[in-house]
Amino acid sequence: MLNRRTVIKGAGATLGMAMSARSYARIKGANDRLRVAVIGVNGRGQAHMSAFTKLPNVAVTHLVDVDSKVLAKRAGEFAAKGNPAPETVHDYRRMLESKAIDVVTVATPDHWHAKLAIDAMDAGKHVYLEKPIGMVPAEGEALIAVQARTGRHLQVGNQQRSSQETRQLADLIRAGELGEIYEAQTWYANNRVSIGRGHEMAPPAHLDWDLWQGPRPRGPYRSNLVPYNWHWFWKYGTGETCNNAMHELDVARWLMGLTYPKTVSARGSRRFYRGDDWEMYDTLALDLVYADGRTIRWDGNSCNGMERYGRGRGVLFLGTKGSAIVDRNGFELFDLAGKPLRKVVAAASSETTGTVGEGALDVYHAGNLVDVIRGRTNALASPIREGHISTTLCHLGNIAYRTGSVLTLDATTGRPSSPEGMKLWSVDYEPGWEVKA
Known part of the structure; x- marks a missing residue:
């Protein structure tokens, strides 16, 4: 390993x-x-x-x-x-x-x-x-x-999920070091710039536009869509929630031992560069409330890079005996008065808010898959069932935002009870490119 x-x-x-x-x-x-x-x-x-x-x-x-x-x-x-x-x-x-x-x-x-x-x-x-x-x-x-x-x-x-420091914190939480974790606050801060106003045009000769679109219904090429700005168009992207909240929401629910919440609500808006083509929110507060009253919150700020606790992204766990802050590069423990008790720094660093996100965790995570393939371990760090739950939490944040409603969920499947919410559970495909089991 x-x-x-x-x-x-x-x-x-x-x-x-x-x-x-x-x-x-x-x-x-x-x-x-x-x-x-x-x-x-x-x-x-x-x-x-x-x-x-x-x-x-x-x-x-x-x-x-x-x-x-x-x-x-x-x-x-x-x-x-x-x-x-x-x-x-x-x-x-x-x-x-x-x-x-x-x-x-x-x-x-x-x-x-x-x-x-x-x-x-x-x-x-x-x-x-x-x-x-x-x-x-x-x-x-x-x-x-x-x-x-x-x-x-x-x-x-x-x-x-392959961070040894995050896994160490998980062990401490399970051992009761922080008491009962009743709330997790997660965040992401960046200073993305405007994508401007694009226009329809012929795609560049080096890009196969038809194949780039793949499963999505065919449409015209747009000058400010490729290579990165597709993230902010509903036809091709899933917004900052699926782009980045996925990481911290996953860590929060994993260490708290949670799956699907009882309700999901989201308040979002486009606060910056309102005249450009960005279709989604750039600022969003997402709240997940569980049946036992525990909560997970994500604050996403795509265009305001103000860090929290010296970090551009991370998770703060609030417990009845103390608190902890964790990110990709280590964690810190605090008592109930906020006094620092312990700091653990990762032996090798990983990028946090860059678009490539390269770092030591990539090697660990890829190595875990290789170890499973070779039979050295049976445990994937992030199997599809776990990845689906965490991704669905992010999709539900988008659904709550787009429907302007508080979603009530089926605790087993994560499906919202409202017909409006279920309309966004799936998408249409280009004929012949359907995604199906």
Whole structure:
């Protein structure tokens, strides 16, 4: 099992026992090497490439992207670091035909996540799937069914589940160190800029716009949509809640031992750059209230980077014996008077608010999937059923915001009781590109 002692501290953290990918072919057991294909290499996919390359006897052999310019650039950068030149693939379907690939990682825009993961599992591949796991909760339900049917391993990319420091805090909470945890306050702060006013135009020659749209109904290309601003359009994105709240809400409910709340409410608005094309909130307060009265709150500020407790993101747990603050890089304990009692700092750091988000946790999380595939452990850090619950909490925040209502949920499935809420539980697809189990 990977642990923090195997990672050297720093932004470019590498496994202490790692060697260059070129060396793998010369070591005993190279024929047992796991071969990885990364789909979507413009943003978060770079962290996937880096993490899997650092694992012993694992090789990134294929890069997949619908943008030929980005694909060539990333392949060149990868080879320049001393790695064997990867095969570049334009259409993921051709890649899935290869029996030489064991693991597929998905780091595309949100609207592709569930479709790619399902097709990969059906092709016999194991999957590392970025959050959110889908555009809507129904896609998470489909992923659970396909994973059970195929028996493939599916790791959801909420990498803080592989943090040894967060797991240490979880043990302390279970042991009663903080008493009863009655509330978790979570937050995210960034200073995103305006996306401006775009216009419809012909897509650039290096981008396959039809394939980029994939499962979504076809529409015109827009000048300010690709590569990142799709996050803020309802047709392709899921907003800051699914983009970032997923991490902290997941940690909060995990350490509190919670699943679906009784009610979900959200107050959000566009406070900055109101004249641009950003369709969603940039400021949102999300409240999850559980049947026993415990609460989880997320405060999202996309365009106001004011930190809390010196952190751009994190979780504050309030307990009857004390409190704790945790983020990707460690935790702190406090008594009821707010006096610091203990501070634990991660041995190797991880990025917190950048768009690539690279760090040591990526290596741990990817390593956990590899260990499960090789039979060294049976426990995925973030299996699909857990990832679905946490992703659904984020979708429910969006649904509450979009319907302007307080949602009352089925505690077993997370489904809202209102017909208006259930209308947003699923989406329509381009014919022939449906996401289904």
